Amino acid sequence: MTGRALVICREAGRTYGRGPVAVVAVHGTNCQVDTRDRIAVMGPSGSGKSTLLHLMAGLEQPTSGEVVWPWYADGVGPKAWVRARAMAIGVVFQSPSLIATLDVAENTGLPLVLAGESADRARVRALAALDRVGVADLAGRLPDDISGGQAQRVAVARVLASRPRLVLADEPTGRLDRSTGRHVVDVLLAAVDEIGAALVVSTHDQAVGERLPTHWTMRDGRLHLHPDGGTP
């Protein structure tokens, strides 16, 4: 913890299904992400990393405990809050999920347009974000005409365009070869430094975990924090 709290999990847990088929993806978890944190959540496939990140992003509701975003302003209506939170917490998924019929710049600016920004303004911010991750030259290309590594950098730019306070990257290198993955992590780290955002990366790849100073580990839905930073 190095700054102001952006998200706090208090005994937050998530169970899927009920009765004999219930799966506890995340057991009651206590953790906090602060403004300048750089955290790797390490753990094998199925250990609950994605579910934890989705809880922090507000994409999933906890079935026990609570997730709190302390910068929530009382009086903001639920719809406005969901929109504000989506802008402030950017999620990079394992698959970039670009829309095939929109070019790279349009894909990058889409969340801004959906949030009510004009198309012109969204384009300016999209181009700046693409430039920041080194793929401005791809702005007019369609997703089918770019590589997987380039698409993942576009997905990073799409998140950065909103200038989030917190970036949650869920196995962002999972589908990339090692050297492309390393490059995407470089880009992510440089970009969050530049915009002053906190970063949480979930990964089962030691090489990715080693790039971040703080390590949390997830095993069978239980999160272990390492106050001394921990080794991946």
Ligand SMILES: Nc1ncnc2c1ncn2[C@@H]1O[C@H](COP(=O)(O)OP(=O)(O)OP(=O)(O)O)[C@@H](O)[C@H]1O
């Ligand atoms: N929507 C869902 N419905 C039912 N079970 C789910 C759902 N999402 C996740 N799970 C289960 O919850 C557990 C944790 O999954 P989660 O995806 O969070 O793990 P993970 O560590 O991110 O794994 P991976 O790296 O493979 O994505 C797994 O047993 C998974 O099968």
